Each structure stands twice: as C-alpha cells, then as structure tokens.
Amino acid sequence: MDGPEGSTGQPGPADRSHRSSVSSVGARAADVLVYLADDSMVPLAVENLPSLSAHELHRAIREVLQLPDIALDAFALWLVSPLLEVQLKPKHQPYKLGRQWQELLLRFTDASDDDVAMDEPSLQFRRNVFFPKRRELQIHDKEVLRLLYEEAKGNVLAARYPCDVEDCEALGALVCRVQLGPYQPGQPTACTLREKLDSFLPAHLCKRSHGLFAAFRGRGAKAGTGEQGLLNAYRRVQEVASSDGEREASLSPHYRAYLLKCHELPFYGCAFFHGEIDKPAQGFLHRGGRKPVSVAISLDGVHVIDCREKHVLLGLRFQELSWDHTSPEEEESVLWLEFDGDNEGTPVNKLLKIYSKQAELMSSLIEYCIELSQAAEPAASQEAGPTSASGSSPPPHQRPQLRRQGSVVCSRIQHLSTIDYVEEGETIKRVKPKRTTSFFSRQLSLGQGSYTVVQAADSLEQG
Numbered sequence: 001m002d003g004p005e006g007s008t009g010q011p012g013p014a015d016r017s018h019r020s021s022v023s024s025v026g027a028r029a030a031d032v033l034v035y036l037a038d039d040s041m042v043p044l045a046v047e048n049l050p051s052l053s054a055h056e057l058h059r060a061i062r063e064v065l066q067l068p069d070i071a072l073d074a075f076a077l078w079l080v081s082p083l084l085e086v087q088l089k090p091k092h093q094p095y096k097l098g099r100q101w102q103e104l105l106l107r108f109t110d111a112s113d114d115d116v117a118m119d120e121p122s123l124q125f126r127r128n129v130f131f132p133k134r135r136e137l138q139i140h141d142k143e144v145l146r147l148l149y150e151e152a153k154g155n156v157l158a159a160r161y162p163c164d165v166e167d168c169e170a171l172g173a174l175v176c177r178v179q180l181g182p183y184q185p186g187q188p189t190a191c192t193l194r195e196k197l198d199s200f201l202p203a204h205l206c207k208r209s210h211g212l213f214a215a216f217r218g219r220g221a222k223a224g225t226g227e228q229g230l231l232n233a234y235r236r237v238q239e240v241a242s243s244d245g246e247r248e249a250s251l252s253p254h255y256r257a258y259l260l261k262c263h264e265l266p267f268y269g270c271a272f273f274h275g276e277i278d279k280p281a282q283g284f285l286h287r288g289g290r291k292p293v294s295v296a297i298s299l300d301g302v303h304v305i306d307c308r309e310k311h312v313l314l315g316l317r318f319q320e321l322s323w324d325h326t327s328p329e330e331e332e333s334v335l336w337l338e339f340d341g342d343n344e345g346t347p348v349n350k351l352l353k354i355y356s357k358q359a360e361l362m363s364s365l366i367e368y369c370i371e372l373s374q375a376a377e378p379a380a381s382q383e384a385g386p387t388s389a390s391g392s393s394p395p396p397h398q399r400p401q402l403r404r405q406g407s408v409v410c411s412r413i414q415h416l417s418t419i420d421y422v423e424e425g426e427t428i429k430r431v432k433p434k435r436t437t438s439f440f441s442r443q444l445s446l447g448q449g450s451y452t453v454v455q456a457a458d459s460l461e462q463g
Contacts, residue, residue, distance in 0.1 A: 031043060031044070032044045032045075032057070032123065033123070034061055034123050034125050035125070036125055036147060042061055044064070046060065050093070054092045054094055055090035055091070057123075058075070058076070068141050070141065074131050074139070074148070075127060075128055076128040077094060078124045079098065079124075081120065083109050083115065083119050084105055085271075087128070087271065101120070102117070108357050108358050108361060109274075109357060109358075127269055129299075129365075130369075131269065140252075142251070142252045142255075148259055149255040152262045152268070153258065156168070157199075157201070157202055157203075158202070159310050161262065161267060162312060162408045162409065163202070163265065164407050164409070165205065167265075168202060169230050169232070169233040170233050171261055172200035172201045172233065173230060178258075179199070183237060190230075191227070193231055194226075197227055200230055237254070240253040266303060267298060267300075267315075270297055270298035270300075270303070271297050271365060272295070272296055273296075273358045274356060274358065275354040275355055275358070275359075276292055276354070276355045277291060277293050277304070277352065277355070278417040279417060280416070280417045288417065291307075293313065293354070294307055295354060295356070295362055297366060298369065299372060302314075302321065302366065304354070312410060312412065313413075313416055314416060315409070315411050316339055318366070318369065318373065320340070322337075322339075325360055325363040326359070327359075333360070334355055334356070335353075335354040336354075338350065338351050341418070343420045346422065346431070348421060350418040350419070350420055351418055351421070
C-alpha cells in the first residue's frame with residue numbers, strides 16, 4: 001500500500017460486496033473473476049495466483065477482450081468493496097492484497113468490526129486515475145470507448161460526478177441514444193421514459209410520485225420536468241453517418257460524445273476518498289458538527305464534494321493549494337488544504353480541515369499527481385499545438401459550459417468552516433470571525449493563541 005493508490009470509503013456505482021473475485025484456489029490453478037464497468041465479468045484461469053502480479057492479470061484481460069495497446073495505460077486493476085477502493089500498481093499481487101484486506105480496512109476506514117469481518121473485495125478493470133484526458137481524446141477503439149463510457153455513466157448516475165440539470169439531461173439523452181436507438185417522433189414519450197428514468201438520470205433528479213400523490217396524478221397527468229427535459233435533449237442528439245450502416249458501429253461517436261461532455265467536469269477520472277469537514281457555526285449557540293464529504297483527486301486538482309447536496313464545496317488546482325496531513329499517531333487523521341481567500345474583504349490564507357483515516361493516501365496521491373503533471377507539461381504543450389489548430393478539441397482547462405451562476409461544480413467557500421489567518425511581519429495572526437449579537441451578556445475571553453502554518457514539502461511548493 002505504499003504510494004499513491006486511489007481509494008475511497010464510499011461504495012462505487014457497482015456495489016459487489018458479496019462477490020469474490022477468486023472462485024477457487026488450488027495448488028496450481030485458480031479461476032479469477034474480473035468485473036468490468038458494465039457489471040459483466042471476465043473469467044480467467046490462471047496459474048500460480050498467489051504470486052501473479054497485477055500487470056500479468058492486466059495483460060490476460062486485454063488478451064481476452066482483444067483490446068489495443070492503449071488499454072495498458074487507460075485502465076488499471078482495482079480492488080473494490082463498499083468500504084474501500086484501491087488502484088493497484090503493476091507490481092502489486094492482487095491475491096496477497098486480498099488476503100490483507102481486513103488489515104487495510106482497519107487502517108484506512110472507520111468500519112465496525114462486524115463490517116470489516118464481512119467485507120470482501122472484488123477485482124475490477126477500471127479507468128486509470130493517472131491516464132490524462134488529452135490522451136483519451138486519441139482513442140478510436142470501440143470497445144475501449146465503450147468501457148470508458150460505461151464507467152463514466154455509472155459515476156454520473158450514482159451522483160459521484162455532480163452535474164447541473166442541463167448536463168444530466170444532455171448525458172442522459174446520449175444514454176437514451178445508445179440504449180434505445182435513434183430518436184423517432186412519438187417513441188418514446190416522456191411518460192414511457194418515466195418508467196426507467198433512473199437508467200438515464202441520477203436518482204435525486206428522478207421525480208417520481210408514490211402512494212396518494214401518484215393516484216391524484218393519474219395516467220394523463222403532465223410528465224415531470226426530469227423526463228420532459230430528457231426527452232427534449234434526446235430529440236437534439238445528432239446522428240453520425242456510419243460507413244457500413246450497422247447500428248452497433250454507429251455507437252462509437254455517442255460514446256465519445258458522452259466522454260467529451262464528462263471531460264467538462266473538473267473531477268472526471270478522479271479517485272474518491274471519504275472524509276468529514278466541520279460545519280459552519282449556526283444560531284446564537286454556534287452549534288456546528290460535521291458533514292460527510294467526498295474528496296475527489298485527479299491530475300487536474302482536488303475537489304471537495306458535499307455528499308448530501310450533490311455539489312462542489314471547494315475546487316482547487318494544484319497550483320492554487322498547499323497541503324499536509326497528520327497521522328493517527330500524532331492526533332486524529334486529518335488532511336489540511338491551504339488556499340487563498342478573503343475574510344470580509346481582507347485577503348487571507350484559508351485552511352480547510354478534512355477528517356479522514358485516508359488522509360495519508362490522499363496526501364500521497366496529491367504529491368504523485370503533481371509530479372506527473374509537472375513531468376507531462378512539456379509533452380502536453382507539444383501535442384496541444386496541432387490539436388488546437390485542427391479544432392478537434394478545446395484548449396486544456398477550458399470549461400466555459402460550467403461557468404453558469406450557481407453551477408454545482410463551482411466552489412461554495414461560504415459553506416465551509418475554515419481557519420483564516422494573515423501574516424503580520426514575522427508572526428501569523430488568526431482572523432476571528434465577527435460574532436453576531438450574543439444572547440448572553442457574558443462571554444469567555446480566549447486571549448491570544450498561536451498558530452503554525454501548514455507547509456508543503458519544499459520540493460513541491462507551487463509558485
């Protein structure tokens with residue numbers, strides 16, 4: 001578990017908590033089940049499973065699926081359960097890591113002893129966190145595009161990728177095209193789409209009526225905004241002429257269109273981690289507490305996502321942050337994010353405290369992503385010239401569609417409880433928020449405290 005493997009405390013889109021990837025283990029041979037993003041499985045009969053590396057299993061899967069060489073970089077093997085997700089390095093031995101799974105759960109999750117005892121990981125073939133989006137644009141193989149599409153679709157439907165309603169409808173319309181074929185006037189209708197709306201839109205956007213309200217709605221009632229918006233977007237899906245006229249061959253452009261739309265999301269292709277942050281104090285008693293968040297880390301940066309509200313709380317590129325983490329041996333395991341902001345008009349440095357037993361994993365992944373991004377900058381700049389000139393793809397980091405007011409992918413720093421401070425000479429002074437009128441006449445005087453800046457490693461400081 002050394003190094004920057006992606007992991008999360010949250011269940012993924014395909015939850016396989018009770019399926020083992022190893023159906024039998026003998027002295028010489030074993031049957032291994034590897035799950036794909038569409039929940040199908042690839043059975044492999046392998047020799048000497050305990051000593052088999054992830055790289056060797058990866059090669060066997062590519063041979064069975066007849067995938068091109070690009071799949072070596074585009075996909076990785078993951079060990080996944082509802083409690084933890086780990087992307088494996090090529091040198092890792094999946095069988096041995098599976099045998100150590102309970103130890104990993106105790107180290108990196110807050111799961112109860114009973115949940116730890118019952119949990120069992122499955123082996124999954126999923127997108128590599130370290131595969132750049134710019135290289136994904138160069139893929140033309142239909143099966144590779146399909147696997148990437150299926151995984152992205154699962155993350156959208158599970159609301160792991162928060163999307164604005166307009167984007168959800170546009171993505172759902174492409175799923176309609178893939179599953180139902182080209183749009184035909186009158187088929188389907190908004191009412192027929194309603195029956196399987198959760199196949200096209202995230203659950204929190206599927207407005208369904210139950211019980212008494214469903215009876216009042218009646219058969220002829222007006223369709224909900226979710227299905228009507230989806231139907232309108234389905235009508236607008238453009239068809240691409242196929243050279244041989246086969247319906248299946250014509251799906252590749254729609255897979256690509258779906259992925260390109262997902263590329264606009266700043267957290268596409270990231271690894272997810274579970275954590276908690278402090279809630280801002282509310283009311284005259286200044287009650288706070290904590291709220292669960294997902295921390296999404298990719299080559300593009302770090303995003304903190306509100307699990308309940310399905311929107312971004314904070315999005316930072318690596319050049320916009322410093323970070324550090326504290327280990328459980330020192331105190332509660334915490335990832336610290338430091339970034340620039342303002343406090344009532346005064347420029348300040350802000351610190352966000354993320355409580356998570358996976359802080360060490362997140363810190364390692366941030367460090368590794370920065371190293372990869374810095375190494376890839378010269379190659380990316382060389383490739384960007386002809387690609388941009390041809391007009392086949394937008395410049396990197398340009399996401400104009402998501403600059404809408406109130407977009408779910410925009411930061412909501414006002415919803416965060418941060419520690420704000422300013423530098424005064426050689427000292428650091430914490431900025432205390434102004435209190436509203438107190439209900440009480442007496443207040444506790446805390447005096448002047450001290451605070452130490454969170455520093456990134458010297459070799460990784462940005463700017």
